[in-house]
Amino acid sequence: MKYTTIRISIKDKERLERIAKLLKCKSLTDALRFALSVAEREIDKVKGDLDHVLASLKYARDVGETRAEDVDKYLYGED
Numbered sequence: 001m002k003y004t005t006i007r008i009s010i011k012d013k014e015r016l017e018r019i020a021k022l023l024k025c026k027s028l029t030d031a032l033r034f035a036l037s038v039a040e041r042e043i044d045k046v047k048g049d050l051d052h053v054l055a056s057l058k059y060a061r062d063v064g065e066t067r068a069e070d071v072d073k074y075l076y077g078e079d
Helices: 010-023 028-045 050-059 066-076
Strands: none
Touching: 010 028
16 A cells, blocks of 8 residues: 655644544544545535635625624614
8 A cells, every 4th residue: 555645734633633532543544534435425415506605705794793683684684
């Protein structure tokens, strides 16, 4: 088997270590293999269009400090 080295951020390595611990993996490699398997299995279920989401950001605006119970007001305006 051939091997390679990949560079990931410390934060991503910590995330991978948490996954490995939860799965009781013997190594980070096993945790990464698991994550890749899940990603490959689930990728076909993704139905969203990222370009559409990004294009919608042109309508975004800063509404300042908000309260969750007023979400309809922020989205649709005052009644």
